[in-house]
Amino acid sequence: MSSIFRLGARTVGGSVFRTFTQSSYRAAAPLAVRFKSSPAATTPSLTAQIFPMDKDTITEKDVDEWIQSLQRLKNGHTPDNATEIYIDELTRPEEYLKQQFEASEQQLQEQQTFETARIPLASIPVVDNVVNLIMRNGKKSQARKIVARALYLIYLKMRVDPVIVLEETLEKLGPLTNTKVVKTGHAKNIIRPYPLNERQRRRYAILWILDGAAKKKSSDYSVRLAEEIMSAHAGKSSGYEKKASMHKVSIAQRAYINI
C-alpha cells in the first residue's frame, strides 16, 4: 500500500522536495497552502500612498528637475511650479493622515430612528435577585445556571411560565413587616414594627427558600431549589412559619407603630 507517511521530506542541494503518490494526493493537497513560498504582495510606502506618482516612467530630466527644485526650496524659495509644490507637500504629511468619518444621509436617518429606541434589560429582575443571593465568590454564571435549571424543572413539572411561579411564590412567602429594637434611654426598650418594601420582602422569601432547599435530598442544587420553590408555591415551605412568627411579633407590638 502506498503511503504518505513513509514518504517524508528529503533534501536535495539544500532544497526540500516532497514526493506524493496518487492515493495520498487528497490528503497532501492542502500542503500547497501550508508551504506557500510566494512572497506576500508588498504594500506601498506611506509617502507613495499619500502622494501617488502621476508619471508612468521617470526620466533623467525629471530627476534633474527634482534636484534643482530641492536646492531652490532649501534656499528658502517659495514653491511656484508643480514639482516644487509636490515636494513641499511631502514635508507635511500629517493632514493627509487624518481619518475623518463622514456619515452618509442614510446613516444619519438611521441614527435618528434609534435615538428614541430603548434597550430592554438582558434578564428578568426577579430572577437576577435570586441569582445574586445564590452567587458565591462572584461566580455569577454558575449561579445563573443553577437558577435556569431549577426554573426549567419547574416548567417541566407544572407546565406554566416558571418566572410567574417564582414571582407568585415570593409574593406569597415574603413577610409584610419586621420589628426593630428602639432604645428609649429609659429602662425599657421598645420593639417597633416597621413595614418592609418589596425588595426587602423578596429578600426574606428567597433566603427562606434557600434554607428550605438545603434540606432536600438531591446533591444537585438546581433540583433542590426547584423542589423547594414548587413546595413553597403549594404552601408547604418552612418559610411560612418564619413569616407567621415575624407577623406575630409585629402584631403583639402594634402599639409602638410609628405613623
Place this chain on the structure above:
Amino acid sequence: MNWVALRRGNFPLTRNLHNSAISFAKANVKKKPLGGKTKAKQGFKTKNASDSKVKKSGTTHLVFKDAVRRLGYEKYAPVFTANELAHKDLDTRVGEIVKYKRSTESKLRLLGSFKKYQHHELFRNPVSLISENLIQINNRFVEKFDDGSANNRTILMGDYKVGKSTLISQTQSLVDDKYNGEVVLLHFDYPERTKEGTSDYLFNKRREIYQQPMFTKRWIMKTRQANKDIFSKMLLSKDVTFVTRKVEFKYEAGKNTLYEYLKNCHDFGKTESNNAFEFFISELKHHSATYPVLLSIDNFNALTTSPFTKYKHPDFKPIHFKEFEVGKFFLDYASGSENFTKGGVLLGESCDSGKHDNLSIALGLTAYDPYRASSLDTNLIERLMSNGGISVFDVQQLPKSQIRSLCEFYHENGVLFMRDYIYKDDDREVDLSLEQIADLNYTKSGGNPGLLLKHVTMSF
C-alpha cells in the same frame, strides 16, 4: 515539702488539699451485667448517629441531567398533533415539524438514539424538523444503500448543538420507513464505553482479540429487542450449537432464526472466549442483500481522538481500540474493509470529545504534517482513508424561516413564553409579536437548533 520522703513512698500524715478528695473517694466498682459477660467496647466514642442525622425531604435524589430524563416529565406535556416523518415526498416538506412513527420511535428508544439532554422531555413524543440537512442526507446517503456499506460511508460534522445526533435519529427513521421496517438498525450511541474501562475484558487466544462480554451482552440485548421483527425473519445460514443453562441447543441452517439464536445464546456475556458476536455479524452480512443494514456510530471522533483504551496488556501497555472485538468491528466497517451488500455506515462527530488531527487528516480536511507524525496514529488514518475514504457531511445551521416555524411550534405547545420587555425604569413593552420573538431568537442562536432550545427554555 520533703521530696525525698515522698519519692520513697513515705507520705506525711497531714493531708494536703489536693489529694484529700482522692483518699475519700469511693472505689470504682463496676457493676456486673445481669445477663452474663459482655464484650468491652473498643475505640473512640463517636457522636450518636441518630442525633446528627438530618431527615431529608424531597422527591428525588437525582442530579439535574438524570432527573429530566428519568422522572417522566413528558407525561405532563400537552398532546400535540404533528405528521409523522416519512420517506415519501420528503423534499416538499422542508420546514415541517414532525414526530417519529410509533414503531420507529420505540425502536429508537431501545437503541438509545434519543440522547441525554436533547430536551425530549418538553414534548409528549420526540419531535424533529425536516431541514435541508435531512434532504441532503437522504439524497447522499439513504438513496445509496444499494451500493453497499463500503461505498456508502458518511460522517456528520458540524458545530456544537447543530443537530448531528438528531440527524442520525432522523436518518434511522427514514431508512426504517423506506424499507417498511425490513432494515437492520445497529446503533452505538456512546462508543466511548468500549474504551473507558467500565466493562470487563478477556483475551480470545484463538482469534487473538480482546472481548468485552458485559458490553457486548448489553448491546446485543437492546439490538435484539429493537430489531425483533426483522431478526425473526432471518433464517440462519449455518448450523450452530451452544449450551445455555446446561441445555444444549442445536440450531440448523434454514430452520431456526437469528432472533432465536440471539435470545437463547448467552455466550455473548460469558466470561470465556467465544465467537458469538462474530457469528452474529456474519449472519447479518449474509442477509444484507435482502435486509439492508444501517450501522450508525455516534461520537466516532472519541475513538480517533484517543485510540488507546484504558485497558492494559499483560505487559501493562494500553490496548488499542481496534484490538477489541467491537472496536475491530467499528474500524472494519468504517474503513470499508468489510461490507454489507446493501446498507451504509453513518458516523457522527461529538464536540465534547475533543479534536485531533487523526480524524481530520483521514477525512482530508487537514494536511498531513510529517513533523507531527509521532503524535498521529498513522495506521488508523490509513485504514480510514482506504477504499475511497469517508465522505464528510457538514451539518448546516437552520435558516431564519425554519427558526420561525420552530418558535411557532414551541409557542403553540407552551414551551416558548412571550414575556414582556422590561426596561430599567420598570417600564414594560407588552404584546410582542411572534415575529419579534423569532427575530430575537434567531439572533441569539444564529440558526443553531440546540442553542435555540436552550435560549427558549433556559434563558431568563
